[in-house]
Amino acid sequence: MGRLHRENDGKTEVRVYDYIDVTVPLSAVMYRKRLKAYANQGYSVNPDHAEKMDMLSAKAEALRARMTAATQGEDAADALLDTRSDGLFEGSIVTATNYAEILRKDIAGCARSLIISAEYVSQQGLSAIDDELLRLADRKALIEVYVRLPATAAAATRTRMERNINRLRAIGCIVRTAESCSDFAIIDDGLIWFGGIPLLGNPRSDDCALRFKDTKIGENLADGLKRRSS
Template identity: 25%
Template sequence: YKTKTEVIIYDYVDSHIRVLEKMYHKRLRAYKKIGYEIWNNAIIDKQDANSIFDMDSYESVYEKDLLEANKEIVISSPGLNHSKVESFIRLVKKKQEDGIRITVVTLNPEGYPEERIKDTKGIVQLLKDNGVNVRIQDHMHEHYAIIDNEIVWYGSMNLLSRAKPDDNLIRVKSKEAALELLELTFG
C-alpha cells in the first residue's frame, strides 16, 4: 500500500535451541537488509521497552538502563574486550558503591586461542579486582544483560566485546524472560 509507512513484525526466539536462536538473528539481519529500520529512540523510559537495536543505536539506551539499576546487573558475554570492559567498569562504579550487585558470565579464558589466553585472563582479573562477580563457563552462547530482573537486552552482540555490523539486540521488559535466561545460565 502506497500510504503504509510502518510495519510491525512480531517474531519469536527460543534461546534453548541454538539453531532456532541463530535463525532468529538471521531474520533480524534480513529485515534490516531489505530496508526495515531498527528502532532508534534515544529518549526512552525504563518502563518503555520492547525495542530492537543495532550496534549504532543501542549504547545510549543500554547505558541509561545500567545507570538506572536499583538492585542487580547480570551480563552474559562470551567474549571480552579490554576497552569495553574498562568502559563498563567506569560506568557502573558508582552503582557498585551504592550496593548494586554486578555479575558477568563469560567463557573460560583457557578455551580461547592460545595467543589470547593471557590477555583474557587479565580482563577477567580486572573485573574481579573491581568488585564484579565473575562466573566462568566452559560452554555458552547466550548474549544478554538483565537489569533488576526485568529489563532484558538479548541478541547476538557481545556486550563486553567488539560489536559487529550485523549484530542486534532486542530490549524487553519481562520478568519471565529474565527468569528464564537466569535459570538457563545459573540453573
C-alpha cells in the first residue's frame, strides 16, 4: 500500500477495492491482516456505499418494527428500535475496544436467526454476550454456533472447548464443530461481522472486523459452514 500513498499533484484520496472469497479460510486469514492495515492507516468504508447501506438498514428496521408491532404489540416494537447501534452504519470497521457493546446491541435487535462462526470459545468471550444470547433464545430465535475443533486438538484444549460448547447448548444454541472455520457472525441473514475479532474469544487490542449488510454474502458464508461442519 506504500505506493498508493505517494503524493502527486491533484491527488485527493486513495480508494482501495478489496476482493475476497469469503468461503476460503486462507483467503479470510489474509483479509484479516489487510483489514488491520486499513484500520491502522485510517481508512474508512466508502461513504457512498455507507449511505446506501444506511438507507437499506432504515427500511429493514422499519419493516421489522411493523412486523413486531403486529405480532407482539407497540411496546415490543419500541423496545426493538431502542436496541439499534446508534451512530454506527452497516459498513463500519469495528475495533476491539468497542466491539462487545455493538455486538450486544446487534444481538438484542436480532429478530429471527443468529449464526456465529468461532475459531475458539473462551469463558471470557462467552461471558461478554451470554446474557444477550439467553434473551435471544427466549425470543425463540434460531441460534447456530460453529466452533473449530480439529481432530488433532490436544486433550486439554478439547476438554476446555467441550465445556464451553456445553455452556452454549445450555443457553439454547445449536452447536456444531468443524475442522476449520473463520470468525464471523450473520444476524437475520444479512447483517454480517467479518474480520479479525474472535467474537467468542479474547480479542487483541489491534483486532478489528468489518460490519456490513449483504444478504448474498450471508448465504455464501452459511452454506460454506454447513459443508464443513459435523
